[in-house]
Amino acid sequence: xxxxxxxxxxxxxxxxFIISCSTxxxxxxxxxxxxxxxxxxxxxxxxxSRNTTxxxxxxxxxxxPFSSAPKLExxxxxxxxxxxxxxxTNAVLYHTSWHVLLFGYDGWEIKGDVGNSISKGAADLKSRxxx
Numbered sequence: 001x002x003x004x005x006x007x008x009x010x011x012x013x014x015x016x017f018i019i020s021c022s023t024x025x026x027x028x029x030x031x032x033x034x035x036x037x038x039x040x041x042x043x044x045x046x047x048x049s050r051n052t053t054x055x056x057x058x059x060x061x062x063x064x065p066f067s068s069a070p071k072l073e074x075x076x077x078x079x080x081x082x083x084x085x086x087x088x089t090n091a092v093l094y095h096t097s098w099h100v101l102l103f104g105y106d107g108w109e110i111k112g113d114v115g116n117s118i119s120k121g122a123a124d125l126k127s128r129x130x131x
Contacts, residue, residue, distance in 0.1 A: 021096070023095050054109070057096070058107065072093070079114065080114055084116065088113060
């Protein structure tokens with residue numbers, strides 16, 4: 001019985017050193033870090049890769065980071081590459097950080113529907129002039 005109380009006490013004590021936070025930084029109707037041909041975009045024709053995610057982050061040990069600072073642009077680029085496109089609609093941006101004793105993580109995550117402005121479903125400029 002004493003062992004059980006000790007384990008509960010140790011668990012409660014260690015949980016005081018666990019810190020975590022994830023905040024929603026914003027929502028975007030259309031978002032891109034690449035050159036997108038917006039004049040060709042017809043949102044009703046383009047096929048989207050739904051709920052695509054991109055992240056960029058780094059781990060910490062003590063106060064020493066294992067890589068460079070996480071970049072929002074890199075997370076967005078990874079999301080666009082995962083969806084094979086050049087713009088996102090309905091994009092939501094999150095910033096996440098957590099720390100457990102000597103270890104930690106800090107990063108960006110972006111989720112959205114990825115489309116390609118030069119895909120087969122995009123409007124052709126010549127046919128648009130003819131209509």
